[in-house]
Amino acid sequence: MPELPEVETARRLTDSHLRGRTVARVDLRLPKVLRDSPLPDPSVLVGATVEGARRRAKVMAIDFSNGVSLMVHFKLAGQWAILLPDGQRFVAGHPVPKPDGEYPHKSTHADIVFEDGTIVYYSDIRQFGWWRLMPTADVEASFEAFGFGPEGVGTPLDPKPLIATMARRGIPIKTLLLDQSFIAGLGNIYVDEVLFRARVHPATPANAVSREKAKNIIAEIPWVLEQGIAQGGVKIVHSIAYPIDGFPAIHGREGEPCVRCGSTIVKTKVGARGTYYCPRCQKLPRKRATAMKEPVTMS
DNA sequence: TGCGTTGTTTCACC
DNA sequence: CGGTGAAACAACGC
Numbered sequence: 001m002p003e004l005p006e007v008e009t010a011r012r013l014t015d016s017h018l019r020g021r022t023v024a025r026v027d028l029r030l031p032k033v034l035r036d037s038p039l040p041d042p043s044v045l046v047g048a049t050v051e052g053a054r055r056r057a058k059v060m061a062i063d064f065s066n067g068v069s070l071m072v073h074f075k076l077a078g079q080w081a082i083l084l085p086d087g088q089r090f091v092a093g094h095p096v097p098k099p100d101g102e103y104p105h106k107s108t109h110a111d112i113v114f115e116d117g118t119i120v121y122y123s124d125i126r127q128f129g130w131w132r133l134m135p136t137a138d139v140e141a142s143f144e145a146f147g148f149g150p151e152g153v154g155t156p157l158d159p160k161p162l163i164a165t166m167a168r169r170g171i172p173i174k175t176l177l178l179d180q181s182f183i184a185g186l187g188n189i190y191v192d193e194v195l196f197r198a199r200v201h202p203a204t205p206a207n208a209v210s211r212e213k214a215k216n217i218i219a220e221i222p223w224v225l226e227q228g229i230a231q232g233g234v235k236i237v238h239s240i241a242y243p244i245d246g247f248p249a250i251h252g253r254e255g256e257p258c259v260r261c262g263s264t265i266v267k268t269k270v271g272a273r274g275t276y277y278c279p280r281c282q283k284l285p286r287k288r289a290t291a292m293k294e295p296v297t298m299s
Numbered sequence: 300t301g302c303g304t305t306g307t308t309t310c311a312c313c
Numbered sequence: 314c315g316g317t318g319a320a321a322c323a324a325c326g327c
Contacts, residue, residue, distance in 0.1 A: 002306095003306095058306080075306060075307085076306065125325065128306080128322085169316080271318085272318090272319080
């Protein structure tokens, strides 16, 4: 579930509540969390102080005073819970374990304990997420190696290259928007929101999206991601959305009324991903009177 | 109990 | 080699 807004929330919490704190110990109960790590021993962080956290796409990197950085990818179900000595807690990422529940949970695989008693609990019910430790000097190159496209939020998006790519790709627009090398940060939830707001059917071939709609899509990306960040990430449990102030408006709302036209929201599959859309607001462009059910292979 | 789940990678193929 | 789509993969809950 963690997409860009959830990771950005974790980053901000780390920046504001962990900066300046010194690591007393790291308890890694599930060693495979730290896999493919240039520095294999988590105790390298002991005695080091948090200097800050950054983010590229859905990856967070925490920089420490000893020249080491911790890179974290939350994948499907990672969660970052910070508990301060005074009992305050701040949670970002997946809603399981329950943010107000007991820690450590059975899926809490690592703790970073600080000298003042602050603890970060890292949980992941799917165990797909990972940590990597590396010299801070290598973080930029490591980010580069992912081949991410432009950030979907934070810096102005240049629509030109994006529109150009859309014009020559025949894959569903949703699939293209999920491609992190096209644009960085959208996942299955926020991409549905972008296409709903732009009124584009998610299975529309990218090169069949009109220029105007393409501009709309690109304009909606930062809006949707900012909205997600403002909410500290959205809550979706077992594919059911718990919207706040009407957001998310489409994802996880199968069978419920479209906030715009009242039509019943439909769930389908696009590129093997669960996809929600409004059948009235988001029409496939009619080239011919062609099929409308499944994505069609074009030769 | 097999299916659904998602971000990412890999593979076969044109 | 690039675009594409399908499949694989991680592990678990329901």
